[in-house]
Amino acid sequence: MLRYLLQRLLAALPTFIGISLLIFLAIRLIPGDAITATLGTEAGMLTPAQRESLRAYYGLDRPAPEQYVFWITEAVKGNLGFSIRHGKPVLELILERFPLTLELALFAVTIALTIGIPLGLLSAIYHNSIIDLLARLFALIGLSMPGFLVGTVIIFVLSVVFRTLPNSGNYVSFAEDPSKNIQQLFFPALTLGFAFSASVMRMTRSSMLEVLREDYVRTARSKGLPEGRVITRHALRNALIPVVTPIGIEMGYLLGGTFIVEQLFALPGLGRLVVNAISQREYALVQGAVLFVSFNFVIINIAVDLIYAAIDPRISYDRRA
Amino acid sequence: MTAVLSTTETLPQQPSFLRRLLANLSGVVGLVIVLLFLVVAVLGILGLTPYPSIEQHPRDRLQAPSATYLMGTDLFGRDVTSRVMEGAGNSLKVALLSVSLSSVVGITLGMIAGFVGGTVDNIIMRVMDIFFAFPALLLALVVVTVMGPGLTQTGLAIAVVYMPIFARVARGPVLAMKEREFVLAARCLGMNPARVLSRHIFPNTLAPLIVQISLALSWSLLTEAGLSFLGLGTQPPAASWGVMLSESRGIAEKAPWLLLFPGLAIMLGVMGFNLLGDGLRDILDPRMRGTR
Numbered sequence: 001m002l003r004y005l006l007q008r009l010l011a012a013l014p015t016f017i018g019i020s021l022l023i024f025l026a027i028r029l030i031p032g033d034a035i036t037a038t039l040g041t042e043a044g045m046l047t048p049a050q051r052e053s054l055r056a057y058y059g060l061d062r063p064a065p066e067q068y069v070f071w072i073t074e075a076v077k078g079n080l081g082f083s084i085r086h087g088k089p090v091l092e093l094i095l096e097r098f099p100l101t102l103e104l105a106l107f108a109v110t111i112a113l114t115i116g117i118p119l120g121l122l123s124a125i126y127h128n129s130i131i132d133l134l135a136r137l138f139a140l141i142g143l144s145m146p147g148f149l150v151g152t153v154i155i156f157v158l159s160v161v162f163r164t165l166p167n168s169g170n171y172v173s174f175a176e177d178p179s180k181n182i183q184q185l186f187f188p189a190l191t192l193g194f195a196f197s198a199s200v201m202r203m204t205r206s207s208m209l210e211v212l213r214e215d216y217v218r219t220a221r222s223k224g225l226p227e228g229r230v231i232t233r234h235a236l237r238n239a240l241i242p243v244v245t246p247i248g249i250e251m252g253y254l255l256g257g258t259f260i261v262e263q264l265f266a267l268p269g270l271g272r273l274v275v276n277a278i279s280q281r282e283y284a285l286v287q288g289a290v291l292f293v294s295f296n297f298v299i300i301n302i303a304v305d306l307i308y309a310a311i312d313p314r315i316s317y318d319r320r321a
Numbered sequence: 322m323t324a325v326l327s328t329t330e331t332l333p334q335q336p337s338f339l340r341r342l343l344a345n346l347s348g349v350v351g352l353v354i355v356l357l358f359l360v361v362a363v364l365g366i367l368g369l370t371p372y373p374s375i376e377q378h379p380r381d382r383l384q385a386p387s388a389t390y391l392m393g394t395d396l397f398g399r400d401v402t403s404r405v406m407e408g409a410g411n412s413l414k415v416a417l418l419s420v421s422l423s424s425v426v427g428i429t430l431g432m433i434a435g436f437v438g439g440t441v442d443n444i445i446m447r448v449m450d451i452f453f454a455f456p457a458l459l460l461a462l463v464v465v466t467v468m469g470p471g472l473t474q475t476g477l478a479i480a481v482v483y484m485p486i487f488a489r490v491a492r493g494p495v496l497a498m499k500e501r502e503f504v505l506a507a508r509c510l511g512m513n514p515a516r517v518l519s520r521h522i523f524p525n526t527l528a529p530l531i532v533q534i535s536l537a538l539s540w541s542l543l544t545e546a547g548l549s550f551l552g553l554g555t556q557p558p559a560a561s562w563g564v565m566l567s568e569s570r571g572i573a574e575k576a577p578w579l580l581l582f583p584g585l586a587i588m589l590g591v592m593g594f595n596l597l598g599d600g601l602r603d604i605l606d607p608r609m610r611g612t613r
Contacts, residue, residue, distance in 0.1 A: 018451035029467045144592035146543045148550045149584050152566055156573050156580055253456050260458075260547055274459075275551055278466050290463055294455045 004309070008302045019294050020075070024068050027287050080288030085280060090288035094270060098292075101269035103174060104192065104261070105254040107185055109247070111193035112200050117240070119197075120204025124212060124239075125231065135201060142198025151191040151264040158187070171268055188265040192258065196250055203246055208239040241312050248304030252297040341604045348600020351535075354593025358409060365410030370403035375558045383576045393578040395568065401578060404560040405586050411472060411561050412590065415554075416541040418476030419483065424534055426480075427487025432526070434488065435495030436518050446492070449485035457482045461544055465553045475554040479541050490533045494526035528605035532598050539594030546587050562587045 046054065055061050059070045074080075080090035123135035158164055174181040211217060212235055220230045259271035266272075270289060277285040342348040364370065371391070372378075378398035386393045392401035434445040452460065464478035498504060499522065507517045548554030549563030557564055562583040569579035 014447060015450055015454050018448070019454050022451055023463070026463050026467050031469075140592060140595070141588070143595060144588045146547055146587065146591070148547060148563070149566065149587055152570060152573070152580060153584065155570070156577070160574050160577075253458075255456065259462065260551060263551060274462070275553075278462065278553065283466075286463075286466055290455075290459060293459055297456055298454050 005302075005306060008305065012298055012302060015298055016295065019298070020072050020291060021068065023287055023290050023294075024071060027283050028064070030283065075288075075291065080291070081284035083277075083282060083285050085282055086285075090285050093273065093285065094289055094292050097268060097270040097273050099173070100171070100267060101255060101258050101262070101271060103181075104185055104189055104258055104267070104269060105251060107182075107189035108192035108196060108254055109251055111189055112196035113247070115193070115197035116200025117204050117243075120201040121208060121231075121236065123201065123205045124208035127209060135205070139198040139201045142195050142201075145195060146260075147191050147195060148260045148264060150194045151188070151261055154187050154191055155264070185267075188261045188267060191264070192254060192261050196254065199250065200243070200247065203243045204239065207242050208235060211235045211239040214238075241308075244308055244311060245304055248300060248307065251304075252300040255293060255296060255300070338604070342600060345600040345603050347596045347603065351593050351596030351598070351600050354589055355597050358590050358593055359413070361406055362409040362413035365406035365408070366413065370400070370406045372400040372403045374403040374407040374560050375399065376403075383572070385576070386578055392582045393576065395565075395576070395579055396572060401565075401582055404565060405562070405582050407560040408562040408565060408583065409586065409590070411555050411559065412542050412545055415472060415476040415479065415545040416538050418473065419479035419541045420534060420537045422477070422480040423483035423537065424487050424530070427484040428491040428530060430484075431488035431491030432495050432518055432523065435492040436499055436514070436522065442492075445488070449488045452481070452485040457540075458544070458547065461548060462553070465548060470548075470553045470556055472555050472559070475545050475548050476541075478548070479544050482544070483537050483540070486537070487530070487533060490529050491526060494529060495522055498522045498525050532602045532605060535594050535598035535601055539591045539598065542587065542590045542594065562590075 059067055062070070078091055080094070082089055083093055086093055119135045119138065123132045126132050155165065171184060172180045214235075217230060217235050220234045221227075225234075258269055259275050261267070262269040262272040263275055270293065274286060274289045274293075277283075277289065336344075342352065365374075376399065378394060378400075380398065381390065381394050382396060382398040384390050384394040384398075390400050390402065392405060394400055395404070430445050430449070434442040455463070460482050461475075461478040464481050465474055468474040468477060495518075504517060504521055507521050508514070512521075545554055546561065546563035546566070549561040550567045551563075552567070555561035555564055557568075565583035566580065566587070569576075569583070573580040
């Protein structure tokens, strides 16, 4: 397993380099001056002399390949630049905001699995019944409603029917007040998890339908095992294995998809930081945050492969096996 | 040869593609919704709306749906029906731009990668992997950051996200197809590789690509609305379902129709293309039938 992990990390190295190169080039493609691109709107207040010394300070007077090597070497050391607007190093800002985004994504996955797996299971067991039809209708609606629509509807229902608003305002971290934190994050997580629960339902249903047709399930039934036991012990355990990979990949997408939900519910997470940085043209921050999120995305994909290998006894990444 | 002919003659004739699509419930519902969307969108593009979409009627602000304003009016007294129609038109423009661009570039790259193989395949697919390494919405955001907000930029951003997906979907069938006898025969006859690819391989890889195009259109509607909702897509006063939904925040309590109609439009549009995609997959890939 360790050998496989190292192999995967090595194989991911070109991807990491490619990602960083793409981000580096993308930011340089932005029309306008590189200092504006790095400092945002604050750059307008600089004198020509200050501008020149900043160009030298950031290495912008050097050739592009040299700039890339400088940037990536600094990034590896943990220096992603400095945000003038926030008055803090970019990495520090990212690490401040990331826990909220991660918690939101984990919460959303929990909600999605809690709704999606039982629904997919029921739908497959009662294939072609009214339960199946309703569950499929739920999935269809779930997949057709983007997060910002679900969120807007949730806020509307809460404010009109319950005369309350989720959160907003002062966000409290889990460490400060767990109960208030969960209250604040429940509706954003539901917004994020709703569409995901629909795709989990579809995957579970389709995988379960396939497994229920397998010979070993028929054997278990013909041995006279109670149906509940056949389903939980024989079918479900195998049906869930192929669902793990898409769930893991989706988890990565959720990390990148919190932008809209954080914006909608005014949550100070990483997504909101990036969206605000884009509108304030604070490109050093955009560059750093995008690099951070995409690296996490690649790492999550590798982790998913490892989990898959761990839970599926048929797969062994050890060459000797 | 005679034996082969006589065998094929006894096979029952397969119903036409359209007939099979019409026999599939998902396909029919999807097709109807998509056609409806297309009609509304084209009317929106041509400006054949009840009122000009940016015309303000200050005396009729926040009017509930009525015979004069079928879907009511917004905060500026603009007709919501006309704006939903123009929004459909803008969604269609973005969808057509993004899907045609991403499919042409992606499919060409994927087919070349699969057909040529070796180093070329490795280079193309590793570059595609880099695009895959970004969460989709984040990549779209990066592209919009570089090019600035706007309708065309949104279309290009979505195209960049979808291109590697088309490349991957196109490459798989080409790999399987290039070893088939009829392809080898064409190559042995000295046919130009580009012609082999376009005349013999491409038509046989269409099935998964058609399904993917339908799903890409649905994703394009979602992303256009999402980016516009964030203020990074279509720019006001031009109408977009995402912009309208964003503008409804805070006043939807007084005027719920401002949330209802653009919301329903997004949901139905996406649902239509998803259902059509499901129906097409059922027909074109029988193994998937009834599993969703």
